[in-house]
Amino acid sequence: MEWTQFVLPAFVAVEILIILALYRYILRDWIIQKWEEKMDEEGWLVIRLEPVIDEIEDRMHDKLQNFQDTFFGSIGKMTAQAKNLDPMNNLRKAAKTGDWPSMLVEYAANKAGLGGVLGHINPQTTQKEGVNDPKATLPKPLKDLQ
Numbered sequence: 018m019e020w021t022q023f024v025l026p027a028f029v030a031v032e033i034l035i036i037l038a039l040y041r042y043i044l045r046d047w048i049i050q051k052w053e054e055k056m057d058e059e060g061w062l063v064i065r066l067e068p069v070i071d072e073i074e075d076r077m078h079d080k081l082q083n084f085q086d087t088f089f090g091s092i093g094k095m096t097a098q099a100k101n102l103d104p105m106n107n108l109r110k111a112a113k114t115g116d117w118p119s120m121l122v123e124y125a126a127n128k129a130g131l132g133g134v135l136g137h138i139n140p141q142t143t144q145k146e147g148v149n150d151p152k153a154t155l156p157k158p159l160k161d162l163q
Contacts, residue, residue, distance in 0.1 A: 111119040
């Protein structure tokens with residue numbers, strides 16, 4: 018066996034031990050001291066993180082603006098629908114036009130608690146009902162029970 022087979026690994030091991038000792042006793046203390054100095058500087062961390070903070074602020078502003086737009090848009094729609102549900106709307110319309118029979122019907126419906134129901138019924142928009150055919154409504158007899 019040659020002497021290089023023993024000397025070369027021993028040399029590498031000694032180099033590793035020297036590097037570890039330098040780090041443990043000299044470099045580590047120096048690194049800690051430098052980081053403490055950086056932390057003691059006023060606003061160092063804020064300066065380093067400013068791009069991240071700005072990006073988060075922009076994203077949150079956009080999301081809040083989007084939420085505000087959709088929220089107030091839906092509130093406006095609900096308010097318009099709530100105005101249509103007011104049972105007194107039809108009575109007011111009939112009073113403005115001077116339509117006394119409609120006004121009396123709306124008043125009676127409101128007193129009976131049907132004002133909200135009558136507000137949704139519109140003769141122009143309701144479906145036309147078909148003629149009742151007695152033969153069409155009866156079920157067909159079963160084949161085995163005739």
